[in-house]
Amino acid sequence: MSHKALYREWRPSSFSEVVEQEHITKTLKRAVITGRIAHAYLFSGTRGTGKTTLAKIFARAVNCLHPNEGDPCNKCDICTKASEEVLVDIAEIDAASNNSVDNIRRICDEVNYMPALAKYKVYIIDEVHMLSTSAFNALLKTLEEPPAHVIFILCTTEPDKLPATVLSRCQRFDFHRITTKGISNRLRKIADAEKQQVTDEALDMISRISFGALRDAISLLDQCISSTDDTIDVTDVLNCAGLIDDMSNALVVQALVDNDVTGILNSVNEVIAEGKSPAGFLSGLLGYLRNILICMNVKEPDRFIEADGNAVSEMKRLSELMEPEEVIWYIKELSENEAVLKRASRPKTYLEIMLLGLLVKNTEKVQPKVQVKDKPVKKEVQKPEAVKPAVNETVKPVKTETKSDQNISWSKYIQDRFDKGSKDAFELLQSAIEISGNQAVVTVANDFLKSSLERNGVAVLEEIRGFSKDITNVRFVVAGTDKVAGSPEQQITEIGKKHNIPVEII
Ligand SMILES: [Zn+2]
Structure with a gap:
């Protein structure tokens, strides 16, 4: 049959x-x-x-x-x-x-x-x-x-x-791109009807790498089903998708565009779990950014890019979400750190910090106290005359609402606390924290934020706790932790114990 x-x-x-x-x-x-x-x-x-x-x-x-x-x-x-x-x-x-x-x-x-x-x-x-x-x-x-x-x-x-x-x-x-939630729900329905065991994480992964195309997502699920008799997990998905470098690079660039901390951490984890070295990953990412730059400036980029048609379309799509100055800035920032990464004692952590640092610098532009290099301002992309406004909505895959809602209410909460007089670690709380589900990620990517954490580690944890009791996992991404006096980590671990929050310091 x-x-x-x-x-x-x-x-x-x-x-x-x-x-x-x-x-x-x-x-x-x-x-x-x-x-x-x-x-x-x-x-x-x-x-x-x-x-x-x-x-x-x-x-x-x-x-x-x-x-x-x-x-x-x-x-x-x-x-x-x-x-x-x-x-x-x-x-x-x-x-x-x-x-x-x-x-x-x-x-x-x-x-x-x-x-x-x-x-x-x-x-x-x-x-x-x-x-x-x-x-x-x-x-x-x-x-x-x-x-x-x-x-x-x-x-x-x-x-x-x-x-x-x-x-x-x-x-x-x-037609809009279909949301990852919409795709995941549909895949779950199909998998259940086909009596195929598959983890939620695997379905989420399929949804994410399908970039809003439900047909591609179902085909990938189909491929996974034929490749295993067991429960399908994330590794099966990555193997079936041949999660080629272009795909993971695309996810990282999309996360940079979206200011999505969790997206970056997930992508780095996946790539490293696949067995790639952080330095190899970075050099691939630099090549990918170069290709995006080519898409911005050349009429027929396919001639200069070695990748399959889908990958090139994805680069073209991403190139429409950014300005050339922005891409050049990313390339410059990352190249400057390439040599340091090769010598780093914990290259994976350093890679994460480098990438997250790009986001933090972006956010910090509004904080006059902090000295950072200017990041070029993203301009509105010019759309052709004939295109109706509705078309713009199809460009980006829609992210799940809950996450951005959480971060918006976090931002409001902190502003409110600040207005009421709580001024400790305001910059840190305002710019370095990303909340997703039950997890809060605190990214401490430069000396200014590091010293703020040193002084206010306890306050930071208490603010997170005060914001929502549902946050059960706080993750600190700290640059060169060994240079900081041991105290904040100890304090954080202590208060984590006291409030029953598992704290992970990387
Ligand atoms: Zn009929």
Whole structure:
């Protein structure tokens, strides 16, 4: 028996099964219920976010004999034939391989005939931006005066490449990247139904490295399932994903962009656990930043970058989130420390401090007391005119809300304490602490913060404790701890014992 790919097997068959994208499913359902169907739709968004899936559901819904509140019944003759892909009235065309004017002319001739069985003839054109200019012109003629029984659904990952004349004829929907939480939940459902044991951490890892593409995430889970009979854990995921250097570098750069301390610590841990040396990792990261810089400055970066297509697209995506000055600054800061890292007695800790130091320096820019080198200010990235604001939201994978909420309320809490007169270690508390779930990470990356910790270690722990009793793990990342007098560590450990908080000093 041949194995049916999990993502095909688990492709949603109704609007309500689709993960997220509610802004689209709601409107399409409404269109089916009211019968106000447009003749051309544009589905745009990054790969694996459900464009083709929704196009297929919509094609069935408009033709279904017994639609249920806008959803297709998936039982009637039309739905069944459509699902088996034998309904001649629904056609899916891959524009990447059928991009000539003749291909499109054939479709434009066909649309003049009435549908064979269904109410509407639906043409789903995937990767529509691949059409040639003359093919677009031929299509435009039909889009200008479409017969009443025809619906075009144009899907694309690159809407900017479509002629404005075509864009203006379409009702447009921008698909968002799916949140890691949305992906994890879906994967959990699939794994349970497939009776496959898999740890939560493994699912989180799959979600993170899929960058919002649910289809990629399900395919990776599929691969993991075929590779082991046991419970799938993080190591299995890393092995299956061939967590190549580019992927881990991408995660680190994304964490730098997001000011995500936990993200950086996780990535470093994973890379070191994989057996890579900190120095090797740093030199790889420098090469990766160089590639991002190339993406910013060269039209066809693929010629200068040795990496596969997906990796290059990821670099391009990251390059849009930063300014060249910022990348150069990262490269400079990291290169200056490369030699020191090679001689460091605890290279992993030093690597973490270097990376976290980049974040702290960024935050400290608002603290006039601290002398740091200026980091270039990130400017708003210029977006092409034709792009609607909604498209911007698709650029970054959405992070889980709870985490940023926690940090926002932490920030408010500290400001409030400061206003009430508690001024001890204010800089440290305000800029060096990241809270995620039950963990607080205190990053002490320069002498100023170090001496503050020396004086106020106890106060820091008590503030964290006062903020939330749910924080059961406090982690201190301290640069060159041996240079600090032993007292703060002892004090911290003491107070940790007293309040029953496990404290880890690295
Ligand atoms: Zn039906």
